[in-house]
Amino acid sequence: MGTLTANQTKIAYETSGSGETGTVILIRGQGTQMTHWPESFYQAFTYQGFLTVRFDNRDTGLSEKFDHISDRELEILKQTALAGKEISPPYTLYDMALDVIGLMDGLGIPSAHIVGISMGGYISQIIAAKYASRVLTMTSIMSGSGSLDPRLMERLWLTRKSRESFIEEWVEYVQQFGSKKYFEGDDHSRQQAAAAYDRCYSPDGANRQLFAIASMKNGKELAKSITIPTLVVHGAGDLLLPPSRGRETAKLIPGATFKLIDGMGHDIPPGLGKPLASVVLEHIQSTIKFNS
Template identity: 40%
Template sequence: MPVVSTNQIELAYDEVGDQGAPAILLVMGLGTQMTAWSEEFCRSLAGRGFRVLRFDNRDVGLSSKIETAKPVAIAAAFASLMTGKPVEAPYTLDDMAADTVGLMDGLGLRQVHLVGASMGGMIAQIIAAKHADRVSSLTSIMSSSGAPGLPQAKPEAISALLAPRPASEDREQAIDHGVKVYRVIGSPGFPTSDADLRVRIGRAVDRSYYPAGVGRQFVAVLAGGSRVELLKRIVAPTLVIHGADDPLVPVEAGIDTARHIPDAALKVIPGMGHDLAAGLVPILVDAIAAHCQAVAHVR
C-alpha cells in the first residue's frame, strides 16, 4: 500500500483511473477505512473519466495511529459540549483537513473534486472554505454544518455508535458489533444481506481494527463546533447529498448545510440512511459524476 508522509504522519492511499484525468479525492467518515468507498464505486467513477483517489484518515486503517495521545473520555467530551464548554481533543478536524491537503501536495494534486462522507464531509467543507484554490468542486454526503439546534441523532443510533467495541483479538465479536451498528444506521431502502454485511465488515476488521482511533476521531468531531460561517465562504460548486432516512445525522443537517453554502445544490435520497450501501452506488456515482463534469465543462 503506497503512503504519503505529511504532518509527521503517513497516510495510506490508493487510486484508480487515468492519471491525466481530473482527480476526485474521497474523504471517509468517522472510524471508517477508505475501503468503505467500494471498489465498484471507485471504478464506476473512474469509468466516467476521472482519476479517483481514496485514503485512510489518521488513526484508522493503514495510516499512522496517534498512539502518543492521551486517552479520550467521550462522556466528559459530551458533558462539555452540552454545557457549552470547550471540548478537549487530541487533534481537530482542522488537523485532519491539513492532512488531506498534505496528501494532495505529496501526490502533486494542485486541484481536486473533493467528496466527503459524514465526518469526511466536515473535513471537505473545511478544505473548501480555507483552501478554495485547491477545490474544483465539493460534494458533501450525509454530513452537517454543525450548527447548534439541529435535530439530534435517534437515541438508538447514538447508543449503537457509543457501544463499547470488542477487544481486538476477538474477530467474530468485532464483526457482530459492526453488523449491529449498520443494522441501526444503514439504509432501509437499500438493504444489505447479513451474509454480505459480515463479509464486508470482516474484510475491514482483517485489514485494520483500531477502536482507540475511533474514540479520538469522535472527540475531534465533538470539538469541531459550528462550521456555518466557514460554509458561507465556500466558492466551489457544491452538491449536498443526504439520506431522507438517516438516523445518525438527520436529513435536516444536510438541508442546513446546503442552505449556508452559496448556490449549493441539494439531493435528498429516499430510503438512504447513514451508509454507502451497494444499492446506492449507481445513484451516488451518477450524481457525483454529473456534478464534477458540469464543473469541468464550465471551466
C-alpha cells in the same frame, strides 16, 4: 497501496484511473477505512477518466495512529465533552483537512474534486473554505455543518470488543442505520466487518476522531464562506444524521445544490455505489462544461 507523510502524519492511500479528466479525492467518515468505499462507487469515476484517490484518515486503517492518547485520558475527554464543556482534542478536523492537502502535495495534485462522507463531509467543507484554490468542486454526503449533539457522541463511542462481537455489532448497525432500499443482507455485513477488523481494528482511533468532530464549533460560519461549486447529498432514510442536517448545510453554502436520495441511510452499500456516483458525477461534469 502506497504510503506517504502528509502533515507530519503517515497516510495510506490507493489510486485508480488515468486522471485524463481530473482528480477525485474521497474522504471517509469516522472510524471507517478506505476499503469501506464500494468498488461500484469509486470505479464510476475511474471509468470517466478521473484519477480516484482513496485513503485512510489518520487513526484508521493503515495510516498513523495516535495511541499515545488512550484509556483514562480518552474517558476524561469523553465525560468533559458530554458535560457540555470545551475539550482540547488530540487533533482537530482542521488537522485532518491538512492531511488531505499534504496528500495532494505528495501526489503532485494541484487541485481536485473533493467528496466527503459523514465526518469526511465536515473535512471537505474545511478544505473548500480554507484551501479554495485546491478545490474544483465539493460534495458533502450524509454530513452536517453544526456542532455534534452529545447524544450522538454516546451512540458513536466505541468500546473494545472481540472480533465476533464487533462483527455482530456492525450487522446491527447496518440493520438500523443502513440504506434499506439497497440492503445487501446480513452475510454481506458480516463479511465487510470481518475484513475491516482483520485489516485494522482501532476503536480508540475512532474515538479520537469523534473528539475532533465534537470540538468543531464554527462549522456554520465556515459553510457560509464556501464559494466552491457545492453539492450536498443526504439519504431520505438516514436515521443517524437526519436529512434536515444536510438541508441546513445546503442553505448555508451560497449556491449549493441539495439532493435527497430515496432509500439511502447512513452507509453506501454496493448497490447504491453507481447511482450515488452518478449524482456526484453530474455535479462535477456540469462545472467542467460550464468552465470549458
